[in-house]
Amino acid sequence: MDKFVIMGGKKLIGEVEISGAKNAAVAIIPAALLVEGTCTIENIPRIKDVDVICDILTQLGAKIQFKDNKHTVVIDCTGLNSYTASFEAVQKMRASYYLIGALLGRFNHACVAMPGGCNFGVRPIDQHIKGFEALGAVVDTTSGIIKADAEKLVASHIYLDVVSVGATINTILASVRAEGVTVIENVAKEPHVVDFANFLNAMGAQIKGAGTDTIRVTGVKKLLGGTYSIIPDQIEAGTFMIAAAATQGDVLIKNIIPKHMESISAKLVEIGANVQEFDDSIRVFAGKKQLTKANVKTLPYPGFPTDLQPQIVALLSVAKGNSIITESVWDNRFQYVEELRRLGAVINVDGRVAMVEGVDKLVGATVKATDLRAGASMVIAALVANGVTEIYNLKYIDRGYEDFESKLQALGAQIVRKSDDGTGSVNGVAL
Ligand code: EPU
Numbered sequence: 001m002d003k004f005v006i007m008g009g010k011k012l013i014g015e016v017e018i019s020g021a022k023n024a025a026v027a028i029i030p031a032a033l034l035v036e037g038t039c040t041i042e043n044i045p046r047i048k049d050v051d052v053i054c055d056i057l058t059q060l061g062a063k064i065q066f067k068d069n070k071h072t073v074v075i076d077c078t079g080l081n082s083y084t085a086s087f088e089a090v091q092k093m094r095a096s097y098y099l100i101g102a103l104l105g106r107f108n109h110a111c112v113a114m115p116g117g118c119n120f121g122v123r124p125i126d127q128h129i130k131g132f133e134a135l136g137a138v139v140d141t142t143s144g145i146i147k148a149d150a151e152k153l154v155a156s157h158i159y160l161d162v163v164s165v166g167a168t169i170n171t172i173l174a175s176v177r178a179e180g181v182t183v184i185e186n187v188a189k190e191p192h193v194v195d196f197a198n199f200l201n202a203m204g205a206q207i208k209g210a211g212t213d214t215i216r217v218t219g220v221k222k223l224l225g226g227t228y229s230i231i232p233d234q235i236e237a238g239t240f241m242i243a244a245a246a247t248q249g250d251v252l253i254k255n256i257i258p259k260h261m262e263s264i265s266a267k268l269v270e271i272g273a274n275v276q277e278f279d280d281s282i283r284v285f286a287g288k289k290q291l292t293k294a295n296v297k298t299l300p301y302p303g304f305p306t307d308l309q310p311q312i313v314a315l316l317s318v319a320k321g322n323s324i325i326t327e328s329v330w331d332n333r334f335q336y337v338e339e340l341r342r343l344g345a346v347i348n349v350d351g352r353v354a355m356v357e358g359v360d361k362l363v364g365a366t367v368k369a370t371d372l373r374a375g376a377s378m379v380i381a382a383l384v385a386n387g388v389t390e391i392y393n394l395k396y397i398d399r400g401y402e403d404f405e406s407k408l409q410a411l412g413a414q415i416v417r418k419s420d421d422g423t424g425s426v427n428g429v430a431l
Helices: 022-034 048-059 094-107 126-134 165-175 191-202 234-246 258-271 306-316 337-342 372-384 394-400 404-410
Strands: 002-007 013-017 035-042 063-066 073-076 109-113 138-140 145-149 157-159 181-185 206-208 214-218 223-229 250-254 273-277 281-286 322-326 346-350 353-357 366-368 388-392 414-419
Touching: 002 372, 002 394, 013 404, 022 035, 022 048, 022 073, 022 094, 022 165, 022 191, 022 234, 048 063, 048 094, 048 394, 094 109, 094 126, 094 145, 094 165, 126 138, 126 157, 126 165, 165 181, 165 191, 165 214, 191 206, 191 223, 234 250, 234 258, 234 273, 234 281, 234 306, 234 372, 258 273, 258 281, 258 306, 306 322, 306 337, 306 353, 306 372, 337 346, 337 366, 337 372, 366 372, 372 388, 372 394, 372 404, 372 414, 388 394, 404 414
Parallel strands: 013 250, 035 223, 157 181, 366 388
Antiparallel strands: 002 388, 002 414, 035 073, 063 073, 109 145, 138 145, 181 214, 206 214, 250 281, 273 281, 322 353, 346 353
């Protein structure tokens, strides 16, 4: 089993290039199922989730080819021959629920097994189903398989009861080729939702209002293909910003959209870091001030992202004073706290609220990633801890961070990936 071995205590210094957005890519790639033509998608992050969704599309009959630069993929779904995705195919990735909306939109039929729960609680899809049904589909969810069938899909007026990235995207997928104008209210406004809509528009769809509370989709008969470039990953960028602040370093985070980072920049300034914004990069560097407590409440965009909550908790665990973190998106996203405690963090959790008592130092230990962002939190904690930390369960981190350890090594971090019995060294230091 692979693990990261990290020798903590080094400030991160230098420049890092941010990859394309994972949560845009895992929506845009299945959206190509709607297109009868060739989609060329640039700035694809090379992460495990992308490999998994591409494999599923191939099984459905898509032709997929990565170009030499490895970050451009050409997808041709003209000859698609199936609307059934097996459990074996979809179990590895939660976002495979986008196959339902995409296949329904393409064939008026979808049969997709659903992966089980996930590491931060129940992840219902009732709002996705509400969208499909409003468009005229009959949805059956018995035996862990979602079957959605429609004679034809017809536009509707849909009000989502909760702000959901997945339900917003899935309802758009199913309505893009439906007859008439679909209005979806109370939608998610995340940058990757806007990017996904922009991709479909570039392929010939007519989607208006992405980034606001209401989206209008005018059905078109066919999508014909084109070229599109995915936006930079807001969460990867935020992870490096937090890591730079936590290690009291000086990092220029390049190839980003600073507007997407506003809630994170503001919070880091409140905590005592310096943040300097440029056109497409942000510099985070230590000031004279000591890092101090801050309260954080996660919210849908433009609020502070839940996908950066574990990382900011790692930072606050070494900031002076007591911080209160309220998780208002997911029911159960504090399991990783037990792992941070192994490193000496003092954190009490009561339901959706965590109280972090800043300590002077963390001390290296053996921990595991309990999910993707929890894994990033462990890495940040390990970078500031005294001594050596070993982090297991790298499969989670590999799902969503491209070349994580190489990017950190280039910033001076002493991090190496090792198999249990292997040896390794970085920057000349045996670990
Ligand atoms: N919800 C419902 N019913 C639904 C759908 C969602 O009650 O039908 C609830 C959820 O239980 C949750 C809230 O609505 O409490 C928000 O869930 P949302 O649907 O927005 O989450 P998601 O689409 O399943 C995406 C990201 C997550 C990220 C959330 C919130 C992808 C592939 N995943 O999930 O990202 O945490 O939005 O921003 O886009 C990650 O990248 O590590 C990750 C988990």
